[in-house]
Amino acid sequence: MSLEIIESCTNCWACEPLCPSKAIYEAKPHFLIDPDKCTECAGDFEDPQCAAICPIEGAILNEDGVPMNPIGSLTGIPVRAD
Amino acid sequence: MQLPVINNAASEAPKGGCSAGSCGSTDDQMNHLPEHIREKVFNHPCYSEEAHHYFARMHVAVAPACNIQCNYCNRKYDCANESRPGVVSELHHPVQAVKKVLAVAATIPQMTVLGIAGPGDPLANPERTFETFRMLSEQAPDIKLCVSTNGLSLPDNVEELAKYNIDHVTITINCVDPDVGAQIYPWIFWKNKRIKGREAAEILIAQQQKGLEMLVAKGILVKVNSVLIPGVNDKHLEEVSKIVKAKGAFLHNVMPLISEAEHGTYYGLTGQRGPTNEELQALQDACEGDMNMMRHCRQCRADAVGLLGEDRGSEFTMDKVEQMEINYPEAMKMRAEVHAAINEELESKRLAKETKVQLVSIQGLKPKEVTRPVLMAVATKGNGVINEHFGHASEFLIYEASSEGMRFIGHRKTKPYCEGGDTCGDGESALDTTLRVLAGCEVVLCSKVGYEPWGPLEAAGIQPNGEHAMEPIEDAVLKVYEEMRAAGKLDKPVNLQLKVA
Structure with missing residues (x-):
C-alpha cells in the first residue's frame, strides 16, 4: 500500500512536512515516496495528506496508478479534448 | 543606529492651504501618518x-x-x-x-x-x-x-x-x-x-x-x-x-x-x-x-x-x-554612511517643502484659480530625479498636476523604445506600445528624447520634454504645469473623461 509521486511534481515542498510516516523525501528530478514507509495515512488522518495539499493535478497516484487528484478536480481549468 | 526623526515639525505646519490636502507629491501622504x-x-x-x-x-x-x-x-x-x-x-x-x-x-x-x-x-x-x-x-x-x-x-x-x-x-x-x-x-x-x-x-x-x-x-x-x-x-x-x-x-x-x-x-x-x-x-x-x-x-x-x-x-x-567574500560588520559601517546621506537629502527636501508651505501661509496668497488636471509621464532611474532617456525607459511614472499641486498616480510598463545598438530594428512596435501605455498623458518628461519618436508623440497629443534633465520630478512637473497655464493650455477642457471615469 503506497502512493507515488510522478514527474509533474513541481518540488514545492508542501507535502514533505505533512507525511506522518516520513515517507516523502527530496530527490532529483522530483520528490519521491518511500513505498516501504507509506501507509496512505491510514490510522493517522482521514485523507492522505500529500494528496490533500498537492496543488498539481495528476502528480500523485494511488496504488493502482490512478491520479488522486484527477485533471480538472483542483483548478477547474477546462479539460482540453486532444 | 538611531534613525533621525524626519520632519517632526510637520504636525505643527499650518492646516490650511497646501499642508492639509493633496498638494505636493504623494509623500505628503506620509505626513498624515502618526509619527x-x-x-x-x-x-x-x-x-x-x-x-x-x-x-x-x-x-x-x-x-x-x-x-x-x-x-x-x-x-x-x-x-x-x-x-x-x-x-x-x-x-x-x-x-x-x-x-x-x-x-x-x-x-x-x-x-x-x-x-x-x-x-x-x-x-x-x-x-x-x-x-x-x-x-x-x-x-x-x-x-x-x-x-x-x-x-x-x-x-x-x-x-x-x-x-x-x-x-x-x-x-x-x-x-x-x-x-x-x-x-x-x-x-x-x-x-x-x-x-x-x-x-x-x-x-x-x-x-x-x-x-x-x-x-x-x-x-x-x-x-x-x-x-x-x-x-x-x-x-x-x-x-x-x-x-x-x-x-x-x-x-x-x-x-x-x-x-x-x-x-x-x-x-x-x-x-x-x-x-x-x-x-x-x-x-x-x-x-x-x-x-x-x-x-x-x-x-x-x-x-x-x-x-x-x-x-x-x-x-x-x-x-x-x-564566490563573494563578505565582511558584514565592515559593510554595515558603509551602509550606515550611505543611509545617513540619503536621510540627510530627504530631510533637506522636506524642510524646503515646509518652508514653502509656511511662506504661503504667512503671505496669505490668494487661492489660485482652479485649472484642469494634467497627467504627465516621467522617465526615471531613481533618486527622485528625471534621469532616464525616453528610449531606454522600460516604465514611466505617471503624475497628475492640478491647481491643487501634484500627486503620484502609478507606473506603466512598456518595452524600451530603443535598447541601443542592434535591437533598434524592433523600435517601431515598441514605440506603439509606449504610445498606448501613455494614453491620457499630455507630457512626457525624460532626460533626453530622440528625433524619431518626437513626431509620433506630438501627433498622439503627448508633448515630449527633455528640458528638465536631472531636476527633481516634483519641481519639473509643477514647472511644466505652470508653463502650460501661462501658455493658456489649461483653459480648454481636454482629457476630462479620465477624471469622470
Missing part, C-alpha cells in the same frame, strides 16, 4: 512612495509551499500575486538565503528591506521562513524584515513573527464576502483536509481578518494587498478597503490582475481579463477618501533584488554569491 508609523516606513521602498526612489529591497525565495490555490496562480511557477508569473525563482535553503542577503546588502548599500514573499506562502513554510529571519536578525540587525502572506496560517504565527522584530506584514485580502471568495479561491488546505468552494473562502476570510486584528494589537504594521479582478471583486474592493482600514491596516495596495493565457492560470485560460489603467486608477481614487493607497507597487518577483522597478537578481545567483 511612530512614519518612522518605521520612511525608508521602506514598498511602503513609502518617496522612499522607493532611494531605497532598495530584496526578496529571498525560501518558501515554496502553499496552503491555498488562487485562480490567478499556476503553481508550476511562482506565486502569481507576489511575483510576476511565468518565471521560477531559484529556491534557497535558509543558510544560502542568508548568505545571499549579506552579499546584496554589502554590494547595494541602499538595500534596507528583506522580504519573504514566496514563491508559495511564507507562513505555509514556517520552519524555513523563521530560520531565515532568525539568522538575519542576528547577523544583519540593520536590515528590516518583512513578510507577505495569504493569511490562512497568520493567527498561528503572529507570536513568532513578533519575536524576530518583524514590524511589517502584508496580507493579501481580495474579499470579505465568501461568495466573492468562492470565485477566487478553488480550495484551501485546512486542518489536514482540502476544503473547496464557499466554505474554503469563509475560513480563509475569517483567518485573514483575525490575523489582521492580532497584528494590529501587537503594534505590527499591516499593509493589505488586493488583486483587482474585473467583474469579480472590483466593486467589492471599496468595502474591503473600508473594513481593513477600520481594523487598523495602514496602507492598501490594489494591484491589477495579471492573466496572460500563457501563464496557464484558471483566469488566463478562461479569458478573465485584467483591469485597464483607467479602471485601476478609478478604483484607487474611490478608495483613497478612506484609506492610504499605494500606487507604486511593481508586483515584484519572489526573488527580486534592487530598487523597485529594477531587478538585479542575475548579479546574485547562488553560484556568484558563493
Whole structure:
C-alpha cells in the first residue's frame, strides 16, 4: 500500500512536512515516496495528506496508478479534448 | 543606529492651504501618518512612495509551499500575486538565503528591506521562513524584515513573527464576502483536509481578518494587498478597503490582475481579463477618501533584488554569491554612511517643502484659480530625479498636476523604445506600445528624447520634454504645469473623461 509521486511534481515542498510516516523525501528530478514507509495515512488522518495539499493535478497516484487528484478536480481549468 | 526623526515639525505646519490636502507629491501622504508609523516606513521602498526612489529591497525565495490555490496562480511557477508569473525563482535553503542577503546588502548599500514573499506562502513554510529571519536578525540587525502572506496560517504565527522584530506584514485580502471568495479561491488546505468552494473562502476570510486584528494589537504594521479582478471583486474592493482600514491596516495596495493565457492560470485560460489603467486608477481614487493607497507597487518577483522597478537578481545567483567574500560588520559601517546621506537629502527636501508651505501661509496668497488636471509621464532611474532617456525607459511614472499641486498616480510598463545598438530594428512596435501605455498623458518628461519618436508623440497629443534633465520630478512637473497655464493650455477642457471615469 503506497502512493507515488510522478514527474509533474513541481518540488514545492508542501507535502514533505505533512507525511506522518516520513515517507516523502527530496530527490532529483522530483520528490519521491518511500513505498516501504507509506501507509496512505491510514490510522493517522482521514485523507492522505500529500494528496490533500498537492496543488498539481495528476502528480500523485494511488496504488493502482490512478491520479488522486484527477485533471480538472483542483483548478477547474477546462479539460482540453486532444 | 538611531534613525533621525524626519520632519517632526510637520504636525505643527499650518492646516490650511497646501499642508492639509493633496498638494505636493504623494509623500505628503506620509505626513498624515502618526509619527511612530512614519518612522518605521520612511525608508521602506514598498511602503513609502518617496522612499522607493532611494531605497532598495530584496526578496529571498525560501518558501515554496502553499496552503491555498488562487485562480490567478499556476503553481508550476511562482506565486502569481507576489511575483510576476511565468518565471521560477531559484529556491534557497535558509543558510544560502542568508548568505545571499549579506552579499546584496554589502554590494547595494541602499538595500534596507528583506522580504519573504514566496514563491508559495511564507507562513505555509514556517520552519524555513523563521530560520531565515532568525539568522538575519542576528547577523544583519540593520536590515528590516518583512513578510507577505495569504493569511490562512497568520493567527498561528503572529507570536513568532513578533519575536524576530518583524514590524511589517502584508496580507493579501481580495474579499470579505465568501461568495466573492468562492470565485477566487478553488480550495484551501485546512486542518489536514482540502476544503473547496464557499466554505474554503469563509475560513480563509475569517483567518485573514483575525490575523489582521492580532497584528494590529501587537503594534505590527499591516499593509493589505488586493488583486483587482474585473467583474469579480472590483466593486467589492471599496468595502474591503473600508473594513481593513477600520481594523487598523495602514496602507492598501490594489494591484491589477495579471492573466496572460500563457501563464496557464484558471483566469488566463478562461479569458478573465485584467483591469485597464483607467479602471485601476478609478478604483484607487474611490478608495483613497478612506484609506492610504499605494500606487507604486511593481508586483515584484519572489526573488527580486534592487530598487523597485529594477531587478538585479542575475548579479546574485547562488553560484556568484558563493564566490563573494563578505565582511558584514565592515559593510554595515558603509551602509550606515550611505543611509545617513540619503536621510540627510530627504530631510533637506522636506524642510524646503515646509518652508514653502509656511511662506504661503504667512503671505496669505490668494487661492489660485482652479485649472484642469494634467497627467504627465516621467522617465526615471531613481533618486527622485528625471534621469532616464525616453528610449531606454522600460516604465514611466505617471503624475497628475492640478491647481491643487501634484500627486503620484502609478507606473506603466512598456518595452524600451530603443535598447541601443542592434535591437533598434524592433523600435517601431515598441514605440506603439509606449504610445498606448501613455494614453491620457499630455507630457512626457525624460532626460533626453530622440528625433524619431518626437513626431509620433506630438501627433498622439503627448508633448515630449527633455528640458528638465536631472531636476527633481516634483519641481519639473509643477514647472511644466505652470508653463502650460501661462501658455493658456489649461483653459480648454481636454482629457476630462479620465477624471469622470
